[in-house]
Every structure is written in C-alpha cells, then in structure tokens.
Amino acid sequence: MQTASRFLSTDPARVSARSEAAFFGALKTANNTFKSTATGRLATIDQAIIRRLDAAGAQPRRVLDLGISSGVTTLELAQALWRSGRPVAVTGTDRSMTGYLVDLPWGCRALVEPGGHILQYDLRGVPLRPWNRRLDFVTGMALVRRLIDRQLAPRARARLGVRRACSPVPLVSPRLARAGGVELVEDDIAVANRRFAARFELIRAANILNRHYFSEAGLAAAVCNVRSYLAGAGSWLAVVRTHGGGDHRGTLFRMNDAGGLDPVERWGGGSEIEAEFLSAPVSDRGATR
Ligand SMILES: C[S@@+](CC[C@H](N)C(=O)[O-])C[C@H]1O[C@@H](n2cnc3c(N)ncnc32)[C@H](O)[C@@H]1O
Incomplete structure (x- = not known):
C-alpha cells in the first residue's frame, strides 16, 4: 500500500492496475465497503x-x-x-x-471522507489503515492503531474544511x-x-x-x-x-x-x-x- 499523497501524485501513465488495486483495496468506507x-x-x-x-x-x-x-x-x-x-x-x-487530505501535527496526514470517516493515516510517509484484520489482534497492531486513532482522528475531523490544512482529492x-x-x-x-x-x-x-x-x-x-x-x-x-x-x-x-x-x-x-x-x-x- 502507498500513502494517498504518494499514490495520487504519481503520473497516471505510470500507475499500474496492480498498484491501483492495492491502494483502493485498503480504503474501507464509512458504510463498510471497500473502495476497490x-x-x-x-x-x-x-x-x-x-x-x-x-x-x-x-x-x-x-x-x-x-x-x-x-x-x-x-x-x-x-x-x-x-x-x-x-x-x-x-x-x-x-x-x-472525493476525499480530503488533511495535514496533522508531527508531519502526519490523514485521508478523510467528507463525513469525517478516516480512510488512511500517513505517518510521515508510512501508510496505516485505520481498520483491523484478525491478525492485528494477535500481533498487537490493533492496540497501536487504537492509540494512533485516538490521537489523530479528532484532530483530522476538526481540520476538515479548514482550507489551509486540507485539500480535496479525487478518489x-x-x-x-x-x-x-x-x-x-x-x-x-x-x-x-x-x-x-x-x-x-x-x-x-x-x-x-x-x-x-x-x-x-x-x-x-x-x-x-x-x-x-x-x-x-x-x-x-x-x-x-x-x-x-x-x-x-x-x-x-x-x-x-x-x-x-x-x-x-x-x-x-x-x-x-x-x-x-x-x-x-x-x-x-x-x-x-
Ligand atoms: C461495491 S461498490 C460497486 C462498484 C462496482 N460497480 C462494481 O461492481 O465493481 C458499491 C458502490 O456503490 C456506492 N453507493 C452506495 N450507495 C449509493 C447511493 N445511494 N448512490 C450512489 N452510489 C452509492 C458506494 O459508494 C460504492 O462505491
């Protein structure tokens, strides 16, 4: 998976069907369906x-x-x-x-749906999906994700609509x-x-x-x-x-x-x-x- 800012800034001529499927396949929307x-x-x-x-x-x-x-x-x-x-x-x-790329503290970003649902975090260039797979509960990633979500989600939602902190992107x-x-x-x-x-x-x-x-x-x-x-x-x-x-x-x-x-x-x-x-x-x- 790539971060939204990296994927969306790639020249479309160089985007393969595979990288596209990997990117959209990790975006889970507010109504629990995947963008893929x-x-x-x-x-x-x-x-x-x-x-x-x-x-x-x-x-x-x-x-x-x-x-x-x-x-x-x-x-x-x-x-x-x-x-x-x-x-x-x-x-x-x-x-x-349409989604919104929202700038967050500590050089992080979030890709957010217009209603405030988080689709992806960008932790200084490292992508993180906000939803868990079963294995994440075994590896402890579910807990890490919860801590990150608690810190970043309210900030992302608060900045949604603030023009200098957020830009619309086509999904x-x-x-x-x-x-x-x-x-x-x-x-x-x-x-x-x-x-x-x-x-x-x-x-x-x-x-x-x-x-x-x-x-x-x-x-x-x-x-x-x-x-x-x-x-x-x-x-x-x-x-x-x-x-x-x-x-x-x-x-x-x-x-x-x-x-x-x-x-x-x-x-x-x-x-x-x-x-x-x-x-x-x-x-x-x-x-x-
Ligand atoms: C599972 S995808 C189907 C994608 C594609 N047609 C396919 O079969 O591969 C369902 C899509 O329907 C859209 N959708 C759900 N409710 C809708 C509505 N009321 N009006 C327009 N689109 C809607 C969702 O946003 C989602 O992108």
Whole structure:
C-alpha cells in the first residue's frame, strides 16, 4: 500500500492496475465497503451484454454506470464497448468520489471522507489503515492503531474544511480519469437527477442496488430513478450483484414499446430485485426524496 499523497501524485501513465488495486483495496468506507473493485471482476457480464448488443445490432451511444467506487470496472466496461466498435460516451456515478487530505501535527496526514470517516493515516510517509484484520489482534497492531486513532482522528475531523490544512482529492482510478470519453458525476442514486432523464441507451447497476445499502423506500426510489434514466424503447439495463468470485446474479432487461422492462437474459438465476424493476410504475420522472 502507498500513502494517498504518494499514490495520487504519481503520473497516471505510470500507475499500474496492480498498484491501483492495492491502494483502493485498503480504503474501507464509512458504510463498510471497500473502495476497490477488483480488476476483471465484471468482465464476463460485460461480454454477455456485448453479445446481446451484437445479436440485436444495437449501437448505444450513451452509457451510465452506477455506483462505480474506484471506477476500475467502469473503465473496463468502456474499453470493452469501444473495442466492440461502439464509440460510446460513458457517465460513471457514485455518491462520493472525493476525499480530503488533511495535514496533522508531527508531519502526519490523514485521508478523510467528507463525513469525517478516516480512510488512511500517513505517518510521515508510512501508510496505516485505520481498520483491523484478525491478525492485528494477535500481533498487537490493533492496540497501536487504537492509540494512533485516538490521537489523530479528532484532530483530522476538526481540520476538515479548514482550507489551509486540507485539500480535496479525487478518489477514482487515475487510469479512468485519464481515459477520456468517461464523465464522472457525484450522484445519489436514490435522488432523481433531472439531467439523466431519458438519456441513456445502456445502464449498468452492478453491486449497488441491494437491501444492504438501501431501505425498502430507498430501493424503490432508486429503481424508479434508474428506469427513468433509460432513453426509451430498445434501451438496455443490466442489474447485477456479485456473491464472491465470479458468482454474478443478475438480469439484463430491455425496454419495450410500452415503457415496461422485459428480462432478456439472466445470470446465476437472475437479479434478486428483478421483480422490483418489473413492477415499478412506468414514469419518466423518477423519484424525489
Ligand atoms: C461495491 S461498490 C460497486 C462498484 C462496482 N460497480 C462494481 O461492481 O465493481 C458499491 C458502490 O456503490 C456506492 N453507493 C452506495 N450507495 C449509493 C447511493 N445511494 N448512490 C450512489 N452510489 C452509492 C458506494 O459508494 C460504492 O462505491
């Protein structure tokens, strides 16, 4: 693992997929998910989507990838579509894509989420993750971490927002930011975004729409919003959840002439929230909360 300041100041052309995975894989967010999205994780799903597009002779122009985390799989989706001869423009969204590098006493720093959750400490150039692995309780590192956290976390939170002590940094793959053809937007899927209404011919919602992240009402709002972002009849929507390794369970839908969604392909038995998409009211307005 590298410190955030070192990793984020590296020339993107020199950042490898491996160092990117190591950096983001150690960032545990406030909602207990990791910033990492393993390289190649959704490759089989991307290929299945492209096979369907080929079979239908479909040429989507605008693509939306929801809940991109570090954006590694977004870049892979974009590249797979470009390689398939589709020069799509991709929009990637996540609730949060920004962190803050906060200067601390004793030459230390912290990488902090906007809400104050600490993602990483930088102890004069030595990175330290604030969360424990099981082994840390055996080696005593858990205790060391607790002592450091007690000293530094309140100071980091107090300095968050103090301009001379803290600077915003993008928490997305430098390779994605460099790729071109991909627009990144901070957006909460549970709140309707008018800019996205009826705009996308292909949407992927991978590992975001589930009851672990959302209440029933939040999930219903998110489903309604995602549907409203489809460009109309013939548009595609892939909803998928990965249960470890390559165990993808999802559904590829296509919008019909009446504005309803038809499942056209299922992976691993289909999406656990397929019924929510099939029963959601047909509306182009999305949900506001
Ligand atoms: C497990 S990651 C999925 C990354 C990628 N799509 C994949 O499958 O590899 C889930 C992402 O959803 C984002 N997320 C959770 N709730 C969200 C919300 N309400 N709006 C937008 N993004 C959200 C999280 O911030 C996180 O980055």
